[in-house]
Structures are given as structure tokens and as C-alpha cells.
Amino acid sequence: MYQIPRGTRDFIPEEMLKRRFLQQRMEAVFRRFGYGEIQTPTFESLELFTAKSGASILDELYNFSDKGGRELALRPELTAPVIRCYIERLQMAPKPLKLFYFGNCFRYDRPQKGRYREFWQAGCELIGTDTPEAQAELVALAYSILKGIGLQHIVLNIGNLHVIHALFAKLRISDAVKKDLLPFIDKSQYEDLFSALRANDISQADTEAFLEILQTPDLDKIQAYVRGHEKAESELARLRDIMELLQTSFGIPDARVKIGIVRGLDYYKGLVFEIEAPVLGAEKQLCGGGDYELVGLFGGTPVAQAGFAIGFDRALLALETERFTFPSPSLDAFVIPVTETAIGTALTVAQQLRSQGLTVDLDLLRRGIGKSLKYASTQQSRYAVIIGPKELEGGTVTLRNMKDGIQSSCAIADLTAALFV
Numbered sequence: 341m342y343q344i345p346r347g348t349r350d351f352i353p354e355e356m357l358k359r360r361f362l363q364q365r366m367e368a369v370f371r372r373f374g375y376g377e378i379q380t381p382t383f384e385s386l387e388l389f390t391a392k393s394g395a396s397i398l399d400e401l402y403n404f405s406d407k408g409g410r411e412l413a414l415r416p417e418l419t420a421p422v423i424r425c426y427i428e429r430l431q432m433a434p435k436p437l438k439l440f441y442f443g444n445c446f447r448y449d450r451p452q453k454g455r456y457r458e459f460w461q462a463g464c465e466l467i468g469t470d471t472p473e474a475q476a477e478l479v480a481l482a483y484s485i486l487k488g489i490g491l492q493h494i495v496l497n498i499g500n501l502h503v504i505h506a507l508f509a510k511l512r513i514s515d516a517v518k519k520d521l522l523p524f525i526d527k528s529q530y531e532d533l534f535s536a537l538r539a540n541d542i543s544q545a546d547t548e549a550f551l552e553i554l555q556t557p558d559l560d561k562i563q564a565y566v567r568g569h570e571k572a573e574s575e576l577a578r579l580r581d582i583m584e585l586l587q588t589s590f591g592i593p594d595a596r597v598k599i600g601i602v603r604g605l606d607y608y609k610g611l612v613f614e615i616e617a618p619v620l621g622a623e624k625q626l627c628g629g630g631d632y633e634l635v636g637l638f639g640g641t642p643v644a645q646a647g648f649a650i651g652f653d654r655a656l657l658a659l660e661t662e663r664f665t666f667p668s669p670s671l672d673a674f675v676i677p678v679t680e681t682a683i684g685t686a687l688t689v690a691q692q693l694r695s696q697g698l699t700v701d702l703d704l705l706r707r708g709i710g711k712s713l714k715y716a717s718t719q720q721s722r723y724a725v726i727i728g729p730k731e732l733e734g735g736t737v738t739l740r741n742m743k744d745g746i747q748s749s750c751a752i753a754d755l756t757a758a759l760f761v
């Protein structure tokens with residue numbers, strides 16, 4: 341017996357129905373915000389992913405050499421591929437460029453609930469603008485997608501990496517020590533961070549103040565803390581603008597400032613944001629994004645870039661955990677030829693209804709009326725269309741409402757109209 345590879349999943353029809361439903365809802369919101377879809381290959385040059393992150397990312401990658409000796413990798417994310425495509429084909433396009441994608445990603449992660457080796461991301465890149473309104477719109481888009489699919493409880497945190505740098509500069513913490521401390525911030529392990537700062541001779545008072553700034557949503561407090569650090573001050577002013585726009589123009593009252601968002605420092609620059617679904621527990625992060633710089637690194641003409649990626653599988657898990665009601669599979673009609681002589685007519689009737697846009701199946705097992713009706717109800721069919729010798733003779737069918745069992749005779753010519761009610 342062959343088994344599915346670890347960390348991957350099959351999706352059977354009832355699962356695909358949910359996934360497609362969700363995908364379509366997400367795509368509709370991207371389009372409403374003026375984004376156009378982009379698709380890139382499933383594998384890329386390995387270098388595309390090691391250029392920014394270095395060899396350390398190899399542990400997480402599915403990489404291989406092909407028969408021509410090329411070093412390739414299954415994509416672990418879609419930002420680098422989209423930027424590669426932008427440089428190859430879209431640099432001259434009018435700005436800003438709004439690109440969205442939906443695709444599978446591969447990471448050699450340790451599989452658990454909400455963490456897979458093949459998973460899907462829905463995300464976007466905004467290229468050519470970094471005005472506060474552009475960045476606010478980007479954050480609002482991520483939030484609107486997750487609200488738009490029906491999630492009730494999500495938490496949106498927004499930070500800025502320049503401010504984090506200013507915090508470290510204020511305590512005169514070296515880059516080497518900073519590197520060791522960042523994972524604690526990333527995982528909100530504040531007790532460990534406290535001990536590590538104290539072990540690096542930071543006073544108790546300074547350590548406590550630092551920890552408070554990482555966690556407080558109060559922009560005034562943060563501003564007072566970084567006063568004198570020019571870049572941090574201007575970035576905080578931008579963050580204030582973004583928060584204001586989110587609240588007043590986008591009607592998002594619950595965005596929260598959290599300076600202690602790190603999100604892979606080698607990637608992002610200023611704005612960073614995360615959206616979580618607390619119902620998911622350990623793997624609760626649904627979306628991460630911010631502004632970053634890859635175009636210059638990949639040899640293009642430097643330009644403002646920002647984007648986010650939503651973990652599609654986790655968004656679905658969160659909806660299921662919140663007991664969202666997904667559409668269930670259903671048929672408009674199930675056609676039942678009662679005798680062999682009715683099979684030809686049954687096929688014709690099914691075809692006629694399908695050509696009118698109705699979803700129709702029919703008995704292909706010659707299993708008789710009782711079993712066929714049972715099957716039709718397992719398929720959630722609204723109607724059964726029964727055709728026996730009597731019906732054949734009169735050019736009619738018997739139409740059975742599967743909900744209440746009420747039957748009536750209907751001329752074949754009137755059937756489409758009867759089913760459209």
C-alpha cells in the first residue's frame with residue numbers, strides 16, 4: 341500500500357467544495373481592491389530563495405537538481421517568485437502594481453495541526469508606493485479578506501521594525517546579542533527575554549521599560565521612549581497615520597499597535613503586521629506582511645514594495661473551529677429511469693436540464709426507484725425526476741420534491757421552468 345507523503349494532504353470532494361468556496365471569496369476581495377492575479381511556477385532556481393535568507397533556509401526547503409544539473413527548489417513562499425517575475429516582465433508597467441496570488445508552498449516543517457509540508461497561501465504584493473494610505477489599504481485588505489470569509493474573531497497587530505532597532509540602539513545592544521534576543525521577541529517569550537537582557541548587564545529598570553514598550557499599544561508611550569531617534573520618530577508618525585486611517589477611513593476599530601512583531605528581520609524593513617485567530621491555539625497566525633526590499637537585491641530598479649501572505653489552510657481551520665456553515669454539495673435534480681426503456685429519455689432529460697445551467701445527475705446503476713431515491717437524498721438533491729412507462733407514453737415525468745415527498749406530473753417541456761423555482 342502506498343501512503344501519502346508526510347505533511348501533505350488529499351482533499352476529497354466535500355473538502356474541495358469548502359476550499360474552492362473560500363478561495364473564491366478571498367479572490368473576490370482582492371479584485372474589489374483593484375488587484376490582478378499572477379501565477380508563477382511551482383519550482384524556481386534555488387538561488388531565488390537563498391539570495392536573501394542565506395544557506396540557513398536550506399533546512400526548510402525541498403530542493404533538488406534536475407536532469408540538466410540545475411539547482412531548483414519547490415517554492416516555500418510566493419513573494420520572491422512574484423518579484424522575480426516583476427523584474428522580468430513588469431518593471432515598466434504603470435504604478436502602483438497590485439498583484440495577488442493563490443498557490444501551494446512547500447516547507448520541510450515539522451507537521452502538526454495547522455502546519456503542513458505542502459500548504460496554500462493567498463497573498464499579494466503592492467509595488468511602487470509606500471504612502472501611509474497605500475500601507476493602510478494593504479493592511480485593510482488583509483483584514484477585509486479574513487473578515488469577508490466569515491471569521492468572527494481575529495486579532496490584528498501592527499508594528500514597525502525601525503522602532504525595534506531604535507529600542508536596541510537605546511540600550512546599546514550589539515548586533516550579535518540582538519540576533520540572539522530577537523527569537524524571544526518573535527515568540528513573545530518575555531520572561532526569557534527578561535533573563536537574557538539582565539544577563540547582558542541591562543539594568544532591571546531598563547529591562548522592564550524595554551519589555552513594556554514591546555507590548556504596549558500606547559503610541560504616546562512608545563514615542564516618548566524613542567524620542568531623539570529620528571528614523572524611529574518619523575516611522576512612528578507614519579504608524580500613527582496608518583492607525584488613524586484604518587480606524588476612520590477603513591472602519592477597522594480593533595487594529596492594535598504591537599512593537600514586538602519581528603517577522604524575519606532580514607526580510608522586512610519598516611511596517612510589519614500580523615493577524616491571528618486565537619481559536620487556533622498554537623498555530624494561530626493567519627497572516628503576516630509588511631514592507632520589504634527584494635527588487636534591488638534581485639537586480640531590478642529599487643522601488644517601494646509591500647505585501648502579505650494569508651495561510652489559506654489555517655484560515656479554513658479557523659472557520660471550521662468557529663463552526664462556520666459552508667455550502668453543502670447539492671443537486672437540482674436526480675433523474676431516475678424506472679425501466680430500461682426509459683434510459684434514453686432519462687439521459688436526454690438530464691442533458692436538457694444541464695444545458696439550462698442546472699446541476700443534474702441520474703441513476704447509472706439501473707438500481708430501481710427505491711434505492712435511487714435513497715441515493716438522491718444522500719446527494720442532497722432538491723428534486724427527483726422519475727420516468728417510467730406511463731410517463732414515457734404521455735411525454736411527462738413525475739417530479740418529486742425531495743424535502744416533503746410531494747409528487748406531481750410535469751410535461752417534459754415544462755420541466756426546466758418547474759425546477760428553477
Ligand code: AMP
Nearest residue numbers: 449454455456459625626627628649651
Ligand atoms: P510566512 O510566509 O512564513 O510569513 O507565512 C505566512 C502564513 O502562511 C502564516 O501566517 C501561516 O498562516 C501560513 N503558514 C506558514 N507556514 C505554514 C505551514 N507549514 N503550514 C500551514 N500554513 C503555514
